[in-house]
Amino acid sequence: MSTKKRIMIVNHRPPHGTLHAWESLDLTLTAAAFEQEVSVVFMGDGVFQLLADQDTSQINIKNFAPAYRTFRDYDIRHVYVEKEALARRGLSSDDLLIDVNLVDTGALCRLMTEQDIILHF
Amino acid sequence: MKFALLINTGPYQHQAADTAYQFARAALAEGHTIRRIFFYQDGVYNASRLSVPPQDDRHIVRRWSALAAEHRIELLLCSASALRRGILDKEGARVNAIDTDNLAPGFRLAGLAQLIDAGIEADRLLSFAD
Amino acid sequence: MDWKRMLHTVNKSPTESDKLETCLRFTQAGHAVLLIENAVYAALAESAMAGQWPDKSSGITVYVLTPDLAARGLLGRDLHPDIRQIDYPGFVRLVTENDVVQSW
Numbered sequence: 001m002s003t004k005k006r007i008m009i010v011n012h013r014p015p016h017g018t019l020h021a022w023e024s025l026d027l028t029l030t031a032a033a034f035e036q037e038v039s040v041v042f043m044g045d046g047v048f049q050l051l052a053d054q055d056t057s058q059i060n061i062k063n064f065a066p067a068y069r070t071f072r073d074y075d076i077r078h079v080y081v082e083k084e085a086l087a088r089r090g091l092s093s094d095d096l097l098i099d100v101n102l103v104d105t106g107a108l109c110r111l112m113t114e115q116d117i118i119l120h121f
Numbered sequence: 122m123k124f125a126l127l128i129n130t131g132p133y134q135h136q137a138a139d140t141a142y143q144f145a146r147a148a149l150a151e152g153h154t155i156r157r158i159f160f161y162q163d164g165v166y167n168a169s170r171l172s173v174p175p176q177d178d179r180h181i182v183r184r185w186s187a188l189a190a191e192h193r194i195e196l197l198l199c200s201a202s203a204l205r206r207g208i209l210d211k212e213g214a215r216v217n218a219i220d221t222d223n224l225a226p227g228f229r230l231a232g233l234a235q236l237i238d239a240g241i242e243a244d245r246l247l248s249f250a251d
Numbered sequence: 252m253d254w255k256r257m258l259h260t261v262n263k264s265p266t267e268s269d270k271l272e273t274c275l276r277f278t279q280a281g282h283a284v285l286l287i288e289n290a291v292y293a294a295l296a297e298s299a300m301a302g303q304w305p306d307k308s309s310g311i312t313v314y315v316l317t318p319d320l321a322a323r324g325l326l327g328r329d330l331h332p333d334i335r336q337i338d339y340p341g342f343v344r345l346v347t348e349n350d351v352v353q354s355w
Contacts, residue, residue: 150340
């Protein structure tokens with residue numbers, strides 16, 4: 001039995017309004033630390049998780065956004081953002097905290113078929 | 122076939138915990154194996170032994186405990202999710218000087234690594250969420 | 252193996268969330284879609300999904316969980332003719348028949 005699986009974590013929700021983004025990030029980092037081949041996808045409102053300049057000091061919620069910068073330390077290289085989702089929100093990759101791969105629906109479809117496990121948050 | 126389940130929503134408020142339970146029952150009845158059910162995010166509320174539903178309603182927490190005992194299924198909670206939401210095992214209560222633990226029988230706190238492990242070990246990892 | 256059979260489950264009605272619409276964008280030939288919980292409202296012949304389902308030639312099969320239809324009073328209603336009804340054992344079978352399950 002293979003001890004390595006390809007795991008994709010798909011983020012749909014914006015940060016702070018719910019804990020989904022934060023707990024999804026925890027799981028992503030754990031999966032990577034466990035030496036699985038991890039892909040992270042941000043689609044729909046999930047692209048807002050990567051927006052630069054997040055400052056949570058006035059709502060007294062921990063700002064976990066800087067943790068996305070640790071993706072590189074965890075060797076998470078497969079970071080995908082749905083191109084249409086960014087465009088529809090008037091955003092570009094320059095607005096994001098980290099370097100990502102911009103992909104369209106077709107490319108994401110193909111990536112999904114390569115996975116063993118896909119979890120949506 | 123070996124299944125692992127992931128439950129990310131609390132009981133009652135959302136149907137996901139019921140769907141997961143009905144799925145588990147059907148899978149076991151069909152001769153499949155479930156080794157581990159992992160509770161993450163608000164899913165950890167499924168483990169509170171202090172839950173007291175009205176008499177004419179299903180008891181979701183006890184239902185999990187009974188299923189686990191009957192089929193030797195591990196019921197694991199993400200400890201970080203559980204502790205921040207007030208779901209404590211004996212050790213968590215002691216360390217934090219809190220007067221009671223509230224973990225129902227059969228449930229255990231674990232790390233997220235054990236969810237990944239369940240995903241690797243099982244033929245299918247199924248998630249039930251909001 | 253870079254081609255896998257995939258089961259997509261959705262649990263939101265098409266008017267409460269765009270999850271079903273999003274899921275269908277990522278559904279390819281050979282895939283199955285299962286409507287559970289509030290997503291069963293999408294199986295109504297007249298729903299926000301009318302005219303948006305993949306056609307028969309797409310190779311995509313759409314299923315709906317009968318117990319959730321019954322619970323919501325929809326069993327006797329006019330449902331989309333191409334959507335197949337299954338029960339929990341059928342749900343289990345769909346999971347075993349597909350290599351990967353995505354819960355949207």
